Amino acid sequence: MxxxxxxxxxxxxxxxxxxxxxxxxxxxxxxxxxxxxxxxCPNENCASREWITGIPANVRSSYEASTAKYVNFVEAIGHIRKSKNDAAFRILLEFDETDSEMPSCEMQS
Ligand SMILES: [Zn+2]
Incomplete structure (x- = not known):
């Protein structure tokens, strides 16, 4: 099993x-x-290139179709995963470890 x-x-x-x-x-x-x-990179001594270039967020249009953010997010996950190592940084997600919603497993003999 x-x-x-x-x-x-x-x-x-x-x-x-x-x-x-x-x-x-x-x-x-x-x-x-x-x-x-x-x-x-926040490390002043790092030789890394710029992490991101382009239009600053505060200059971008604030207009967004109601579903565009979800479409962009979901599609971006695939694009980012397929284009491994093409950015100067990695994205990590941190979660709280909790097992409160985990189903309990009991063994019966
Ligand atoms: Zn660095």
Whole structure:
């Protein structure tokens, strides 16, 4: 018999989003509701290139179709996973470890 364990989490379960520099492994943690990708590695001595370039968030249009954010998010997961290692940073998600909703397993003899 094969036993598999998996963890199912929702976006509300994300405690922090962590950006880790691929060059020096320096990490930056952000709260999920106030998140933006840092422009560059926070380590002053890091030789890493800029993390992200383009239009600053405060200049972008605030218009967004009601479902666009969900479409963008879901599609972005696939694009990011398929284009491994093309960014100067990694994205890590932190969750609180809790087993309050785990089903209990009891063995009977
Ligand atoms: Zn770095």
């Amino acid at each position: 094969t036993i598999e364990h998996s963890i199912v989490v929702g976006l509300d379960d994300i405690k922090t989003v962590i950006f880790e520099c691929r060059q020096c492994r320096t990490r930056v943690s952000m709260l999920p509701n106030d998140i933006r990708i840092p422009q560059k």
